[in-house]
Amino acid sequence: MELLDLIEGRRFMGREFVVWLWFESEMQETNLHPTGADPVSMWLEAQITLVLEKEESRLKGAIPASSPEAKEALRQGKLPKEAKMRLVRGEREYAWTLKADSLGLSGLKLPTQLKKNDEKHEVFYERMMLLEDLETSLSALYADFVRMRLADPWDDEVVPLIKSWAHGEKPDAGAYLATKRAVLGEKRKKKR
Amino acid sequence: MGATLGALRGSLTFSRFYVTGDIPDDVPGTTLKRIRANAFQPLSPDDEKNEGAGWANIEDPFDTDLDHEKVFYNEYVCLGLRLDRWVVPGPLLKAHLREAEQALLAKRGLERLGRQAKADLKTMVVRKLRRQLVPSLKSYDVVWNLRTNVLHLYSQSERISALLDDLFKRTFKVDLVPESPGTAADRLGLDAKEARAFAGIEPMMLARLEEEAR
Numbered sequence: 001m002e003l004l005d006l007i008e009g010r011r012f013m014g015r016e017f018v019v020w021l022w023f024e025s026e027m028q029e030t031n032l033h034p035t036g037a038d039p040v041s042m043w044l045e046a047q048i049t050l051v052l053e054k055e056e057s058r059l060k061g062a063i064p065a066s067s068p069e070a071k072e073a074l075r076q077g078k079l080p081k082e083a084k085m086r087l088v089r090g091e092r093e094y095a096w097t098l099k100a101d102s103l104g105l106s107g108l109k110l111p112t113q114l115k116k117n118d119e120k121h122e123v124f125y126e127r128m129m130l131l132e133d134l135e136t137s138l139s140a141l142y143a144d145f146v147r148m149r150l151a152d153p154w155d156d157e158v159v160p161l162i163k164s165w166a167h168g169e170k171p172d173a174g175a176y177l178a179t180k181r182a183v184l185g186e187k188r189k190k191k192r
Numbered sequence: 193m194g195a196t197l198g199a200l201r202g203s204l205t206f207s208r209f210y211v212t213g214d215i216p217d218d219v220p221g222t223t224l225k226r227i228r229a230n231a232f233q234p235l236s237p238d239d240e241k242n243e244g245a246g247w248a249n250i251e252d253p254f255d256t257d258l259d260h261e262k263v264f265y266n267e268y269v270c271l272g273l274r275l276d277r278w279v280v281p282g283p284l285l286k287a288h289l290r291e292a293e294q295a296l297l298a299k300r301g302l303e304r305l306g307r308q309a310k311a312d313l314k315t316m317v318v319r320k321l322r323r324q325l326v327p328s329l330k331s332y333d334v335v336w337n338l339r340t341n342v343l344h345l346y347s348q349s350e351r352i353s354a355l356l357d358d359l360f361k362r363t364f365k366v367d368l369v370p371e372s373p374g375t376a377a378d379r380l381g382l383d384a385k386e387a388r389a390f391a392g393i394e395p396m397m398l399a400r401l402e403e404e405a406r
Binding site: 001003005006007008009010011012013014016017019074075076077079096099100101102103104105106107108109110120121123124125127128131132135139142143146147149150151159162163166 | 265397
């Protein structure tokens with residue numbers, strides 16, 4: 001595949017990734033278990049912007065993703081262009097805005113311990129280590145999403161559950177987790 | 193220049209790139225000369241171009257005399273992508289141009305100036321005004337992790353990404369692939385079945401059929 005097609009032709013996967021994270025977070029009460037990485041608690045908060053071509057819904061509040069308006073926007077075919085997120089891993093807490101089309105992070109607040117007056121290289125190394133930890137979690141979550149997205153059950157089993165969730169119904173979490181285990185469990189076995 | 197938010201302090205806003213291609217085993221030992229050769233060069237008022245970019249010390253954009261200690265932090269290559277631009281305020285340029293035009297018309301006894309004469313006059317006025325100004329300076333942190341070969345550019349501007357792409361390739365003779373949903377998926381080592389699905393993937397629709405039919 002040409003690089004341009006790989007980049008421009010697959011940008012929608014970033015928006016779908018945010019929908020999936022949102023769905024996962026609600027289905028699993030924020031407790032996510034990315035394959036090959038530490039468990040994390042993660043949720044969307046403060047602001048989410050959903051778009052369909054030139055139509056845009058920007059929702060603000062404590063947890064705007066839980067609002068009926070957010071699900072209504074999904075039902076209208078809008079997908080998240082950017083969303084504020086929070087992730088807790090052990091005692092470390094991160095907050096940022098994810099730009100779905102590029103997977104770029106902005107306004108990322110790191111749980112740094114050292115102060116700017118400490119030895120400057122140590123401050124830098126701490127920041128890079130914390131950033132890498134977060135990116136390990138996000139990369140593992142994205143890898144799980146892609147594996148799920150490209151697997152056979154996505155269209156027939158997962159999308160109907162996401163639709164049901166977007167319509168304000170209570171989807172069968174057990175069925176979803178069983179599908180997820182089947183897809184990701186199979187991948188883990190193949191890796192061994 | 194205001195305090196930068198980037199690799200060293202403050203909240204982080206960045207774009208990620210994968211460094212690919214023929215990456216030397218010993219980057220610090222083999223690239224410092226080329227980094228120095230591509231260090232930022234000050235703009236001159238007589239330059240034809242309006243801006244210039246080059247490497248600077250990540251901690252101090254005014255420091256362009258780069259050495260090993262300023263660039264290599266253990267497994268990280270740390271650089272400032274410094275971009276200077278001449279910014280001549282529009283109203284100032286307009287006022288000076290009008291004055292210069294009138295003086296030239298009077299000197300030559302003409303009523304109007306031709307297109308070329310106007311362009312030459314503008315170049316002259318711009319250069320004169322530049323001598324009274326200092327270029328605007330911006331510096332963007334660039335951190336390349338040599339262990340993971342992931343590079344962070346502390347900007348999300350496409351223009352700055354393009355500048356980085358050009359300068360980085362010229363300096364290090366390697367490629368930069370921007371992270372995006374597609375390139376990130378492509379790097380997962382998809383098996384044949386997944387690769388087929390990835391090649392033919394279509395956006396998912398969350399509206400139900402009965403709503404779509406309305």
